[in-house]
Amino acid sequence: MASRIARLLQHQNRRLLSTAAEASSRRPPRAPLSGAIPKHEVAKAEASSLKKSRWYMIKSNPSSPLTTQRESHKVSTHLVRPSASYSTQASEQNPKEGTKDLKTVEDPFDSPTYNIPEKPVTFAEGASYSLVIVAGLGIAAVAGYAVFKELIFEPKEYKIFGKALARVQNDSQVTAKIGYPVTGYGNESRNRAARQRIPNKVWTDEDGVEHVEVNFYIRGPHGAGKVYSEMFKDNNDRSWKFTYLIVEIVSPHRVQLMLESYVPA
Amino acid sequence: MHQARPSMERDPCPDRILDDIGASFGMGAVGGSFFHFVKGLRNSPSGARFAGGMEGVRMNAPRVAGGFAVWCGLFSACDCALVSVRQKEDPYNSIIAGAATGGILAARQGLRAVARASLQGAVLLALVSSFGIMMNRLPDAGSMPVNKTETCKEPQMPETFDVPSTPPPSFEYK
Numbered sequence: 001m002a003s004r005i006a007r008l009l010q011h012q013n014r015r016l017l018s019t020a021a022e023a024s025s026r027r028p029p030r031a032p033l034s035g036a037i038p039k040h041e042v043a044k045a046e047a048s049s050l051k052k053s054r055w056y057m058i059k060s061n062p063s064s065p066l067t068t069q070r071e072s073h074k075v076s077t078h079l080v081r082p083s084a085s086y087s088t089q090a091s092e093q094n095p096k097e098g099t100k101d102l103k104t105v106e107d108p109f110d111s112p113t114y115n116i117p118e119k120p121v122t123f124a125e126g127a128s129y130s131l132v133i134v135a136g137l138g139i140a141a142v143a144g145y146a147v148f149k150e151l152i153f154e155p156k157e158y159k160i161f162g163k164a165l166a167r168v169q170n171d172s173q174v175t176a177k178i179g180y181p182v183t184g185y186g187n188e189s190r191n192r193a194a195r196q197r198i199p200n201k202v203w204t205d206e207d208g209v210e211h212v213e214v215n216f217y218i219r220g221p222h223g224a225g226k227v228y229s230e231m232f233k234d235n236n237d238r239s240w241k242f243t244y245l246i247v248e249i250v251s252p253h254r255v256q257l258m259l260e261s262y263v264p265a
Numbered sequence: 266m267h268q269a270r271p272s273m274e275r276d277p278c279p280d281r282i283l284d285d286i287g288a289s290f291g292m293g294a295v296g297g298s299f300f301h302f303v304k305g306l307r308n309s310p311s312g313a314r315f316a317g318g319m320e321g322v323r324m325n326a327p328r329v330a331g332g333f334a335v336w337c338g339l340f341s342a343c344d345c346a347l348v349s350v351r352q353k354e355d356p357y358n359s360i361i362a363g364a365a366t367g368g369i370l371a372a373r374q375g376l377r378a379v380a381r382a383s384l385q386g387a388v389l390l391a392l393v394s395s396f397g398i399m400m401n402r403l404p405d406a407g408s409m410p411v412n413k414t415e416t417c418k419e420p421q422m423p424e425t426f427d428v429p430s431t432p433p434p435s436f437e438y439k
Contacts, residue, residue, distance in 0.1 A: 161353075184352065185354040196358070197401055
């Protein structure tokens with residue numbers, strides 16, 4: 001409290017200094033006038049200037065009776081004595097202003113944001129959040145597994161389909177009948193997904209050999225046909241070999257060709 | 266005996282582009298209308314909710330439908346181009362076409378945007394294709410025990426194919 005009061009007094013001293021500076025800035029324009037006046041009159045002028053500076057000091061205070069006193073001072077010069085009593089009244093009014101300043105200084109430290117209570121999350125709520133997170137991760141894992149299993153590692157039916165189609169496209173008997181660019185697809189349908197799906201059957205025989213059977217359509221500029229093909233994985237050299245590859249050309253003429261036929265040794 | 270039905274089928278590719286544009290515009294219009302109706306309904310003050318919903322549909326549904334049509338039309342065109350180039354139809358065509366579509370539509374925004382859009386298109390169609398293949402595989406997985414019981418010497422043809430009635434005894438080798 002004492003330090004704050006000292007600060008307020010310093011602030012008032014600063015105000016007094018500023019008013020003194022203003023008074024000193026106003027003295028120079030009267031100097032040439034005093035040059036023509038005799039010495040005793042010069043002394044009187046200085047005394048009047050000091051009195052006016054006192055009036056300026058009092059004027060800085062916002063009290064209204066002081067201003068009326070200043071106007072009366074302009075009319076007559078012999079009313080100098082009552083100004084002392086007014087200055088004392090101004091000094092009495094100062095501590096009230098100090099108390100107001102103290103109140104305003106204390107306000108910004110009182111903020112309602114410090115009274116927020118902290119509530120812990122209930123166990124059920126946390127558990128439900130964990131379940132949601134686990135479900136999301138599960139869905140992501142299923143998506144990743146589907147992509148890698150069905151696309152990155154090529155499925156067997158598409159591998160066999162590629163091999164059979166390449167064999168058919170490179171055969172001169174087929175190209176002679178239906179034209180050169182031979183396109184292969186899985187179904188006669190306008191649906192893209194249905195056309196991309198190859199009918200297939202995968203099984204393992206008694207000897208443990210894996211068999212993959214695929215059927216697909218082929219189409220060329222001059223005709224169309226069907227392909228029946230089966231391949232098995234030879235356990236000796238770990239490579240796919242044709243069991244049979246039959247091409248049934250439907251148009252322009254119905255012809256059946258057997259391009260591959262496996263004869264066991 | 267066997268009808269010449271396959272010969273009447275045509276290559277769907279040039280006409281499929283227009284079919285896909287119309288179908289995707291319809292899907293975009295219906296989906297966009299529903300979405301923006303609900304959005305306008307929720308965003309309007311009580312008393313003017315229905316009017317707000319209709320306003321949202323009127324302002325936004327054509328834009329959504331147009332976007333769908335552009336994307337699917339370009340995707341179908343790329344898919345047909347790939348079919349003619351690769352001479353085979355498999356899910357990889359869809360993935361490459363999706364990447365190409367994303368990249369083409371982002372071409373004005375710089376190479377980095379093209380790369381990101383291509384990756385997004387490829388990932389989206391990879392997910393769609395892989396789930397489609399997985400759904401298609403489930404019945405086959407269920408039918409595996411049946412495969413083991415039957416005699417392996419006489420493999421049966423899949424039902425989706427037209428099995429020739431009587432296989433001819435001889436084959437031409439020319």
